[in-house]
Amino acid sequence: MSDGMATCNKVAEEERIGWRSLDPSVYVKITLIALLLWWFFRLEIDNVVYRWATDPSWSHGFLIPLFSLYFLSRHTRDIVTLKPKVSYLGLVLLIGCFIFYTLNVVYFHIGYFQPLTLIAAIGATVLFLGGWELVQYTWLPIIYLVFAVKLPDRVYTGLTIPMRMFAARIASALLSMVRGLEATAGGVVIDVIYNGKQMDPPLDVAEACSGMRLLMAFLALGVAMAYLHYRPVWQRLVLLASTIPIAILCNVVRVTVTGFIYVLGDPKYAQGLYHDLLGMGMLPLAFGLYGGLAWFMSNLFVDEAQMQKNVIVRRRN
Numbered sequence: 452m453s454d455g456m457a458t459c460n461k462v463a464e465e466e467r468i469g470w471r472s473l474d475p476s477v478y479v480k481i482t483l484i485a486l487l488l489w490w491f492f493r494l495e496i497d498n499v500v501y502r503w504a505t506d507p508s509w510s511h512g513f514l515i516p517l518f519s520l521y522f523l524s525r526h527t528r529d530i531v532t533l534k535p536k537v538s539y540l541g542l543v544l545l546i547g548c549f550i551f552y553t554l555n556v557v558y559f560h561i562g563y564f565q566p567l568t569l570i571a572a573i574g575a576t577v578l579f580l581g582g583w584e585l586v587q588y589t590w591l592p593i594i595y596l597v598f599a600v601k602l603p604d605r606v607y608t609g610l611t612i613p614m615r616m617f618a619a620r621i622a623s624a625l626l627s628m629v630r631g632l633e634a635t636a637g638g639v640v641i642d643v644i645y646n647g648k649q650m651d652p653p654l655d656v657a658e659a660c661s662g663m664r665l666l667m668a669f670l671a672l673g674v675a676m677a678y679l680h681y682r683p684v685w686q687r688l689v690l691l692a693s694t695i696p697i698a699i700l701c702n703v704v705r706v707t708v709t710g711f712i713y714v715l716g717d718p719k720y721a722q723g724l725y726h727d728l729l730g731m732g733m734l735p736l737a738f739g740l741y742g743g744l745a746w747f748m749s750n751l752f753v754d755e756a757q758m759q760k761n762v763i764v765r766r767r768n
Contacts, residue, residue, distance in 0.1 A: 468528050484576055491549060492569045499566050502601050511668040515599035518675050519592035526588040533584055541579025548572040566600045591678065598671035611663050614699065615639040615656045618706040622656075625707050632714060645714050654713055662702030665730070669737050670694045676741070686748045690741070697740045701733040 489496065503512035523530075552568040555561055574593045578586055601607075619636040626634035626643065633644040634654075641654040673694035677687040709729060713721040 468531055470527060470531065472531055480580070484580075488569070488572060488576070492552070492572070495552075495565050495569055499599065499601075503599070506601070508664040508667070509599075509601050511671060512599035515596060515671060518671075519595050522592040522595065522675075522678065523589060529588050530585065533581065533588075535580060535585060536582035537580065538578050538582045541575050541577070541582075544575035545572055545579055548575055563600070563603045567597070570594075570596045570600075595671075595674065598667070598674070602667075607663065612639070614662050614666075614702065617699070618662065618703050619656045621703045622707040622710050626710050626714065629711075629715075634710070641710065643710075643714055650714065654710055656706055662698055662705075665702060665733055665737065666695065666698040669698045669734075669741075673741065676745075680745070682745075682749065686745075689748065690745060693741065693744055697737050697744075700740070701737045704736065705729055705733050 499512070502509050504510075548568050548571050552565065552572075555564050555568065570593060573596075574586070574590070577589050577593065581589075602610075616636070616639055619639055619641050623634035623636040623641050626632055626641070631646045635642045639656045641656070643650040643654060673691055677690045682690075709721045709726065712718075712725075719725070
């Protein structure tokens with residue numbers, strides 16, 4: 452009876468340890484620092500949010516801060532009970548972020564570094580106020596914010612063109628397997644001849660069909676799933692690495708299905724709203740492949756220690 456009461460008291464005590472148990476002065480400090488960061492980086496924050504709202508390729512950015520907060524909440528007890536130690540290295544790095552951001556805006560004009568400097572400033576602030584012990588619980592939520600930052604146009608274009616060409620080649624090969632249909636990929640354009648008649652206009656693998664939108668969103672979600680589900684490190688690395696080929700495969704499926712609809716069906720169903728809906732349909736396929744891989748690895752190796760715990764030996768009297 453006493454053991455049961457002790458357990459209940461322990462659970463109740465753990466439930467009381469939460470964000471509400473922090474001293475109000477901590478929230479005042481957090482608010483003041485947040486306002487300082489917002490004031491200094493306000494233009495950059497507005498630009499990032501505007502990109503999320505207007506560019507479909509980066510609309511997943513709205514979810515990234517929510518995932519970061521959820522990662523943070525998983526260490527609530529550790530953070531709340533932590534005795535913070537001020538690190539002046541964090542203060543030096545924070546001042547360095549302010550200086551670099553100003554120089555970048557005035558002289559360097561490297562747009563991609565501006566939102567990254569904001570993320571670095573958040574990390575420097577955490578180091579300054581809580582020391583390295585606090586950093587060990589917050590480094591992933593902070594770095595995860597990088598997934599919400601748009602890649603430089605040169606890098607983005609350099610990645611999309613090869614992916615579009617690859618999807619065009621695979622889709623043309625699959626389309627050519629149909630009797631009476633001959634498809635030839637020329638760069639990102641697929642010329643189609645069906646029953647001796649060349650279809651005009653040719654099938655163009657547009658930038659929206661490059662797979663980068665799916666790749667960036669799925670890579671961010673893949674990192675979250677690999678982190679949230681407890682499994683050996685090697686399995687997490689495999690799951691994380693698998694997000695790239697899975698996203699590319701799903702994009703090839705999308706381009707191929709679009710080609711079949713364009714040639715064998717009605718071209719109007721291969722563009723506009725129908726085209727966007729087909730792209731959204733690739734997410735369930737991607738998660739299905741990802742989940743299947745996770746299930747396969749979980750059942751490929753059996754933990755002998757866990758099996759011994761689950762084995763119950765019954766003896767007959």
